Amino acid sequence: MRKRFAEPKDHWNWPIKVTHKQGVRCGQMIWMGGQTDTTAEGIVNHPGDLARQTANSIANMGRVLGEIGCDFADLVKLLCFYVNDGGVQEADVLAMIAAALPRDARPAITLVPVAWLCYPGMVVEIEGYAMRGEDDARLPRSYADGTGLSPLPPAFAPALRCGRMIFVSAQSPVDAAGHLLHAGDIVAQTKQVMQQVGRALGAFGADYDDVVKINRWYVGAGKVEDFEPAALACAAxxxxxxxxxxxxxLPRHAIPGQQIKIEVVAMLGEDGQRLKRRHVWPEGLWDWTIHLPYHHxxxxxxxxxxxxxxxLNQKGETIHVGDMQAQTRQAMTHIGTILKALGADYRDICKITTVYAGKCGYDELHENLSVRSSFFQEPGPATTGIPLPVLAYPAMSIEIDAFAMAEPDR
Structure with missing residues (x-):
């Protein structure tokens, strides 16, 4: 499918050469990599200042949108990673983002608290997705009213539908007043959150069978026993x-005792009919330590x-232990294998989101960024890279999400 790429003049950039671009427009979708308050040479502006970095990151997003003929009114989803040592309230972060957005923007949103970000002094990174018609016409959207969902300020949508796409903001196990439910119990919180996800989908006539992507952000220390109970509760x-x-x-969520939040993307025909989908699990690919219903x-x-x-291998054991670059190549190779099974390849990727086990530092990011970038020809997809203390399984160094677009199957 035809793509347009955004790389605004004098925009922030990485201090190493990469193939990635700041934004990609393909079909009705616009994908933007994580936006930061950084110079064109990769130096962080306003170190440690969450409010100023948030405002400037959103301003940078506006420049990316403008480069490919769109604006904030086209936003459908924001994913915000922000540094939180336990002293930052989510309501304050939401207020900062809302203050930076124009009134005609009302995206779904997910906030992810992290211990640090990739470069010293960086405290926020925000990626976004937008939608506009291929003929440049605005696309209508509808919104869930928020009843029974995690409360959000009016600037954000608990869930929205645009065309075939449904975006559900990350749901937290809280009541209408924002009070935490089932403190410290990750299984009960997972069940609570999935009920809320079901309500959000139901607002558009959809259900769990229409979900195409699910992300779980849970409190864990990189152990299998942290991963499995909530994974099974969600998978049910x-x-x-x-x-x-x-x-x-994650090391923590913003509310003490909160163990998980979950976001989903779903697809449903504009006539309300379920859309056909094709799942693949190529032979020889890795597996989890427990059986889950998901496909690669x-x-x-x-x-x-x-x-x-x-x-990982087919037993859920890490391979290439201690070798970030080898693990990155292995993950990227898996991505190519899966795409091939779906009749696509690396050229069809529009966006990748990477989490990696590492500390704050240029070298920590560049060690895997350079490998990821090498799998793409210029111009490459949008990208985000987020360091975390640990990942889901012991000795796992990297996990890479990929979103691609290709002509519909006949």
């Missing part, structure tokens, strides 16, 4: 073959979603 809501899935451990990749209409790809 899906038939096999299920959606593409990613599960990422699926194609629905012109959209391709991959679950987070890692360097």
């Amino acid at each position: 809501h899906f038939k096999e073959p299920g959606p593409a899935a990613t599960g990422v451990p 990749g699926l194609k629905c209409h012109d959209m391709i979603f991959l679950g987070g790809q890692v360097s």
Whole structure:
């Protein structure tokens, strides 16, 4: 499919040469890599200042949108990673983002608290997705009213539908007043959150069977026993073959006692009919330590979603232990294998989102960024790279999500 790429003049950039671009427009979708308050030479502006970095990151996003003929009114989803040592309230972060957005923007949103970001002094990174018609016409959208969902300020949508796409903001286990439910119990919180996800989907006539991608952000220390109980509680809501899935451990959530939040993307025909999809699990690919209904990749209409790809074997054991570059190559190779099974390749990728086990530092990011970038020809997809203390399984160094687009199957 034809693509347009955004790389605004004098925009922030990485201090190493990469193939990635700031934004990609393909079909009705616009994909933007994580935007930061950084110079064209890769130096962080306003170190440690969350409010100023947030405002400037959103301003940078506006420049990316403008480069490919869009604006903030086209936004459908924001994913915000922000540094939180336990002293930052989500309501304050939401207020900062809302203050930077124009009134005609009302995207779904997910906030992910992290211990640090990739470069010293960086405290926020925000990626975004937007939609506009291929004829440049605005696309109508509808919104869930928020009843029974995690409360959000009016600037954000608890869930929205645009065309075939449904974006559900990350749901937290809280009541209408924002009070935490089932403190410290990750299984009960997972069940609560999935009920909320079901309500959000139901607002558009959709259900769990329409989900194409699910992300779980859970509190964990990189142990199998952290991953499995909530993974099974979440998976119980899906038939096999299920959606593409990613599960990422965090040191904490903003509310003490909160163990998990979950976001989903779903697709439903504009006539309300379920859309056909094709799932793949190529022979020889890695597996989890428990049986889950998810598949490594699926194609629905012109959209391709991959679950987070890692360097594991078929028993859920890490391979290439201690070698970030080898694990990155292995994950990227898996991505190519899955795309091939769906009739696509690396050229069809529009966006990758990477989490990696590492500390804050230029070298930590560049060690895997340079490998990821090498799999793409210029101009390459949008990208985001987020360091975390640990990942889901012991000795796992990297996990890479990929979103691609290709002509619908006949």
